[in-house]
Amino acid sequence: MHFIRQFWLFIALLYLSACSVQPKKLEYGVDTCINCKMTIVDSKHAAQIVTTKGKVYTFDAVECMLQKMAILPEEKIGLVLVCDYLNPGELIRAEDARFFITERVPSPMGANLSAVSDHGAIPGIVQNDEVQILNWEELKSFKLN
Numbered sequence: 001m002h003f004i005r006q007f008w009l010f011i012a013l014l015y016l017s018a019c020s021v022q023p024k025k026l027e028y029g030v031d032t033c034i035n036c037k038m039t040i041v042d043s044k045h046a047a048q049i050v051t052t053k054g055k056v057y058t059f060d061a062v063e064c065m066l067q068k069m070a071i072l073p074e075e076k077i078g079l080v081l082v083c084d085y086l087n088p089g090e091l092i093r094a095e096d097a098r099f100f101i102t103e104r105v106p107s108p109m110g111a112n113l114s115a116v117s118d119h120g121a122i123p124g125i126v127q128n129d130e131v132q133i134l135n136w137e138e139l140k141s142f143k144l145n
Contacts, residue, residue, distance in 0.1 A: 021078035023048055023091055024056040035064035036109065043088035045107045045114060050079040062099070063111040063144055080136075082115040085125070092117045094136045101144075102131040111144045 026048070031040045040046050040060045047065040049057040049072070059065040062082055069077070081091040085105070097115040100122050107113050116122060122133055134142055 020054050021050050021052060022054065023050055023079065023081055024058070026058060026089070026091075028089075031058045033058065033060040033064050035059055035068050038108065042108050044083055044085045046083045047094075048079075048081040048091060049077060050081070051076050052078040054078075061108040061111070062113050062115060062139075063107065063109045066140070066144070069140070084117045085114040086116050086118060086121055090117075097136060098122065099134045099136070099139045100126065100131050101134075102126045102129045104129045113139075113144065 026040060026043075026046055028041055028043055028046075029039060032038065033040055034057045038060050040058060042060060045061045047059040047062050049059075049065060049068065051057075052075070057068060059068070065080070065082075069080075080094040082094050082097050084090045084092050084097070092115070094115070097117060098119040099113060099115050101112050103112055104126055105112060105114050116125075122131070
């Protein structure tokens, strides 16, 4: 009887850990973008969605992630992460990022869209270029070219 109780406790713990909303370490050169099927190689522009059930979607660019978000029900999205342009490979919450669009910084899919965690760093990156700066809510409703 004791063994059966331990067995079911183990199964319950295994189930709960499998459904955790946790990011996955990106494997550059191995992982592929769920949207465009390209291999993810750019550690400055990659992105990730983790569903409320723990499923991880990887993207080679924020613009690919936005396309997937347009068809994924919002209530199924648990976590949205983007790479910090200034700290390649470091995933940050999209809500905490500031996004900028400039031709000076091309992104994998051509939208010239990048994200940073340090909002004050954007002027140093783009200098005197023409740039659009958006927060996460603005970006979600922005029409990319």
